Amino acid sequence: MQPNVVSLVSIGRHPQSGRARRAEQDGRGVELGLKLAGEKLSVLHVGNPEEPVLRQYVGMGLPAMTVLKQDETADAVPALSDYLQQEKIDIVLTGVRSESGESSGMVPYLLAEKLGWPVVARVADIVSIKDGVAEVLLALPRGQRRSVTVKLPFIASVDNAAAPARQSAFGPGQRARMESVNTHGEVDQIRVNWQEAPAKPRPKRLKTVKAKTAADRFKAATAKPQGGSGKVMKNESAAEKAKAIFDLLIEENVIR
Amino acid sequence: MSDIIRRDPRREWIARNRLHPLHDSVANAVQGEVRGPSGLLRKNPHQVGSIGPNGLKRIDRLKGNAVAGVGNKRSAANQETVLPLHKVDNPDFYIVVVPDMIGGRLSGHDKDILGLAHTMTSTIEGTGAVVAVCFGESKEAHYDLAGVDRLIHLSASEYEGFAPEARLTALTHIEAQLAPKHWLFPDSIHGGSDLGSRLAARLGERPATQAWQVSSEKTVCRGAGGSLDITRQTPRILMLLEECGEAIDETRHEALAIEVDGISVSEPALQDKGLMDVDPSAIPLAEAEFILSAGNGIHNWDQFHKAATILGATEGASRVAVDDGFMPRFRQVGATGTWVTARVYLAVGISGAIQHMQGIGQCDKVVAINTDAGCDMVKRAALSVIGDSEEILAELMLLAQARKKGSQEEQSDAA
Numbered sequence: 001m002q003p004n005v006v007s008l009v010s011i012g013r014h015p016q017s018g019r020a021r022r023a024e025q026d027g028r029g030v031e032l033g034l035k036l037a038g039e040k041l042s043v044l045h046v047g048n049p050e051e052p053v054l055r056q057y058v059g060m061g062l063p064a065m066t067v068l069k070q071d072e073t074a075d076a077v078p079a080l081s082d083y084l085q086q087e088k089i090d091i092v093l094t095g096v097r098s099e100s101g102e103s104s105g106m107v108p109y110l111l112a113e114k115l116g117w118p119v120v121a122r123v124a125d126i127v128s129i130k131d132g133v134a135e136v137l138l139a140l141p142r143g144q145r146r147s148v149t150v151k152l153p154f155i156a157s158v159d160n161a162a163a164p165a166r167q168s169a170f171g172p173g174q175r176a177r178m179e180s181v182n183t184h185g186e187v188d189q190i191r192v193n194w195q196e197a198p199a200k201p202r203p204k205r206l207k208t209v210k211a212k213t214a215a216d217r218f219k220a221a222t223a224k225p226q227g228g229s230g231k232v233m234k235n236e237s238a239a240e241k242a243k244a245i246f247d248l249l250i251e252e253n254v255i256r
Numbered sequence: 257m258s259d260i261i262r263r264d265p266r267r268e269w270i271a272r273n274r275l276h277p278l279h280d281s282v283a284n285a286v287q288g289e290v291r292g293p294s295g296l297l298r299k300n301p302h303q304v305g306s307i308g309p310n311g312l313k314r315i316d317r318l319k320g321n322a323v324a325g326v327g328n329k330r331s332a333a334n335q336e337t338v339l340p341l342h343k344v345d346n347p348d349f350y351i352v353v354v355p356d357m358i359g360g361r362l363s364g365h366d367k368d369i370l371g372l373a374h375t376m377t378s379t380i381e382g383t384g385a386v387v388a389v390c391f392g393e394s395k396e397a398h399y400d401l402a403g404v405d406r407l408i409h410l411s412a413s414e415y416e417g418f419a420p421e422a423r424l425t426a427l428t429h430i431e432a433q434l435a436p437k438h439w440l441f442p443d444s445i446h447g448g449s450d451l452g453s454r455l456a457a458r459l460g461e462r463p464a465t466q467a468w469q470v471s472s473e474k475t476v477c478r479g480a481g482g483s484l485d486i487t488r489q490t491p492r493i494l495m496l497l498e499e500c501g502e503a504i505d506e507t508r509h510e511a512l513a514i515e516v517d518g519i520s521v522s523e524p525a526l527q528d529k530g531l532m533d534v535d536p537s538a539i540p541l542a543e544a545e546f547i548l549s550a551g552n553g554i555h556n557w558d559q560f561h562k563a564a565t566i567l568g569a570t571e572g573a574s575r576v577a578v579d580d581g582f583m584p585r586f587r588q589v590g591a592t593g594t595w596v597t598a599r600v601y602l603a604v605g606i607s608g609a610i611q612h613m614q615g616i617g618q619c620d621k622v623v624a625i626n627t628d629a630g631c632d633m634v635k636r637a638a639l640s641v642i643g644d645s646e647e648i649l650a651e652l653m654l655l656a657q658a659r660k661k662g663s664q665e666e667q668s669d670a671a
Contacts (some may be wrong), residue, residue, distance in 0.1 A: 118525035144538030242651030
């Protein structure tokens, strides 16, 4: 049985040129959805159905996608949760953070809270789905992976560690159907009062020396960083030397 | 009195003549400012300083700041400075910080957030206490120096490891008990942003994420993939970027324990099945935890690759090894290659060119295997072994294999 998978997509932003693009993590979400559900994957966007970037998502091999038509200033979460409640859905895939707007990464959590589903953050892969239970690989720092099982239905945010999105085909993307659904969105009232400006580079933290006297300041400015070289083993046998290295590796917990 | 300076030539003569019987009384009587004939301020060099213990005159030109003098060096070394204790008796409000506690210790990011919490309490009216909520096993010994006024330590087994749902339940209990003014989370991939988002969704609060400039009124946070600065009112729940505040370093804090009772954790929907074995060669070099790096001193490359697989290390290389064609370019460590962040860096046959040392600047523990005891890598390393790399790698592989066999036998015994 193939699961019902929905991928939520947004309009990305190229970090250098600032042009609209297929968002990095959303693309990976669609790729994961294609792996799980094939062509039956439904792709969902909230916003303007005329947006040309959306064609890049359907160009990944989908006959159609759904757009909940809404104004740009409106909040996407109520429209999404209303729509998702109507359908019978097993898995909802999103990115971790959007590349435009507030990019707070709260959408999966708010949806999960409204629908009462569990949320799995930073998914690298969904390995298998058996008897209504999915085995999910989470992406941890330093390239580590954790295996987690969760019952359907659930919401997953897809990490950058997931398989990269396949190339998008231009022609099929242009020919795909865009099913537009009218929704009435409420204007995000809290956001109206915010001021937005292009990001300033953050100041680097300086090393401040809290010295009381000139002598201390002098010492702090001139002293070499501690070159207190560690243990040096010279005349021991090779076995002893290897044992010392091995003990250090075990102590640091890098050998399991 | 008139402003005209009157001079007493006889007193001046006595003051000049140190052999005069009245000299002492006249010299000591002159106090305060002494003006010369043209109105210039005059200092009597004979009255500066004091007589030292062995009869020599000593002049203190450091104005009493010479703490680390020769004489009291020993006592200064023994003296440990005790920082002043910051006490909060009856706090009007709480600010709760939920640190990541990577490896059971407060990270630099956590400490910055604790420092920021203190700057926030000082600008809000009333006395506030900073509460830290720690989950699982804790190895941290200095909560007091990091600025923790109150500590909630939940060490039960259900919070250990991966348990976002159990932790969320505990946080909602703390919310009900303390009603904190602010919740501060690190916006990190170590679980801080996940937990903060869960709590914000549960409480129905709108959090500020990726915040980097925070006061009690205004918050500046990054938006639109880091290309936008959003200035907004400071909300109740904040997820903070690194270096958002200054860590506490001038005060001690009480770190009093607060008990939280009656948390009932239900069966979690997410079942943890443990960490997976990851192919070390698939981990990007920049974020690998344990790197075995090869340089010009390696002659047996088959053995090196075998050692890396047996030890479970990610392979790295110096520029020479890459230029000679023994290793691919993406394995190069250093200024022109990858800047690595490994916890343990095992350098085999690398003497340590400055470009290479720059690349490993962020590594915690460096281990060197080299034939030259005077090279730069040996100076940088925490443990250096002087000798033939081939022999030592062979011994290391034997040890690793013996350990693997031992653990497998244990498992089969247990089964």
